[in-house]
Amino acid sequence: MTNGLLELFTIFVLAAFVGYEVISKVPSILHTPLMSGSNAIHGVILVGSMVVLGSAHTGAEEVLGFIAVILATLNVVGGFVVTDRMLQMFRSRQPDRPRSSGDPGAAGGSS
C-alpha cells in the first residue's frame, strides 16, 4: 500500500464520519429535498469526467470521456435545479419574495 492510497483512505474514512454526523436531525418534510440536494453533490463526478476526457489519448477514451461529461453535467445541473425548485416552494406567511432571476444550476455547469 502506497502512502498516496493511505492518504486517500484517511480522507475517505473521515468523510464517511462527517457525512453521517452532518445530517443528524432532519424533519421528514425535508427528506426529499435533502436526497435531491445530495444527488446534485455527487455530480462532482463531472470533475473526474473532465479530467478523463482532458487526458484521453485514444478515440475510445475520447468517446467514453465525452459521454461521461454529458452524463455528469446532466447530474449536476438537473440536481441543483430540481432541488431549488422544490425548496422554492417552502415559504412562510411572509409576503412573497420576488423570484430570483439567476439560475444556480446553470452557473454550476457552465462556469
Add this chain to the structure above:
Amino acid sequence: MSRGTAIDLCYLVAAVGFIVALKALSSPRHARAGNLLGAAGMALAIGATFARAGLGHLALIVIAMVVGVAIGVPAARLVKMTAMPQMVAAFNGVGGGAAAVVSITEFLGTDPRTVATYKVLEVVFGVLVGSVSLSGSALAFAKLQELMSTRPITYPAQQIINAIVGLTILGFALALLVSPSTALLWVLLVLALVLGVIFVLPIGGADVPVLISLLNSFTGLAVAASGFTLNSNVLVVAGTLVGASGTLLTRMMSVAMGRSLPNILFSAFGSVVTASGSTEASGGRSVRAGTPDDVGTLLAYSRRVAIVPGYGLAVAQAQHTAKELADALMARGADVFYAIHPVAGRMPGHMNVLLAEANVPYDELKEMDEANIEMPTTDVALVVGANDTVNPAARDTPGSPIYGMPIINADQAQHVVFLKRSMRPGFAGIDNDLLYDPKTTMLFGDAKDTLQKLVTAVKRA
C-alpha cells in the same frame, strides 16, 4: 503558490461548501441557501478543473457540457411537481453512469499487465456500483413514470436467479483482480446492469422513493471509487459524504414508514400478496356516499377542520382548490390545518411541496405527531386522495401488511369525509375499514372537481 496547489485549495473550499450545504439542507430555514452554496462549490470545483495544467480536448469538454446543460436545465425546469421523484431518479442514474464510465475509461488508459491490484479493485467497485445505480434508477424512473407496473414484480425462483447473478459477478470481479483485462471489465459492466434491474424489480409502490435514496448513496460510493482511481480528493470527499449521509437518510425514510430497510428491499421475495382475505370481508358492507352540498354545510359549521392530503391530491392537481376551500372556511372563522403524513404521496415531503406551490403558509402544515394531538378535538377530517396513511388497520390489526406504520388518526375526528375516485384500495393494496365507518361520508369523483363544489357549497351556506 503553484497552480496545482491553488487548484487543490479550490477543491478544499468546494468540499467544505458541500459539507455546509448538506448541513443547511437539513433545516427548513437554510435549505435553499444550502443548495445554492452547494451549487457555488460545484462551480468553483469545475472552474478550478478548467485551470488544470495539461487539460486537453477543451473544446470537446465545453461541447459536452453545453449538451448536458441544454438537456438538463429544461428537463429540470419544465417537469411537473408531481413528477419530481422520477426526475431525481433519472439525474441520480446518469451520475452513476458517469462514475462507471470514468472508472472504465481510466482503466483503458492503463497497462493491464503492470497495474496494481488495488487499482483494479477501485475500478471494479466503481463500475459495479455505478452500473447498478444506473440501471436501478432507470427502472425506478420507469416505475414512477408508470411506464410499467408500479407493483412489485416477482417470478418463480427469483431469489435463486438473483443469487446466481450475484455470484457470477463476484466470480468475474475476482477473475479481474487476478488477471486484469478490458474484456472482462465490459462483461462485468453488463452483468452489473442486469443486477440493478433484478434488484429493483421486486420493489414497488410506496417503497420506490426509499429505493431511490439508497441508489443515491450507491452513486455517491461509485463517485468515491472513481476518486480513488483518479487520485482526486474532492471526488472522494463528496462521494463519501453522499454515500454516508444517503445511507442515513435512507434509514430515516424507512423508519418514517415504520419498516426496516431489509424489509423494504426484500419483502416481496417469496411472498404472495395476502390482502385477499380482507377484500372479501368488505363484500357485504356498505358505505355512505354523500353529496358536496351536505358536506359543504357540515364544513361550513365546523370549528376545526383537518385536511389530510394524499397522492390523489397530487394526481388531480387539486392543491390550489384545497387552499381555496381552506381560505373559505377560515373566512368563516374556522380553524383549518393540513395533516401531513411523512410518506403521503409518492415521496416524503411530496405534500409539503405541492401545498407550498399553492402558497399554503408553512405554519398551517402540521406533521403527523402534531396533527394527531389535534385530531380528537377536530370536527371534520377531510381526507383528500389519501388512503393507506389513515388506515386504522396499521394501528389496530396486527396481521395487516401495513401494521406498525404510523398513521394520521383521522378516525378520531368527529366526522370523516373521504374524497376518492373509487373504492379501490390504496397503494398497499389493502382494504380500509375507515371507509365503512358510520361516521364516514364518501364523496366520489375527481378531487379537484369535488373540492370546487365544496367551495361553492361552503360559500352558499
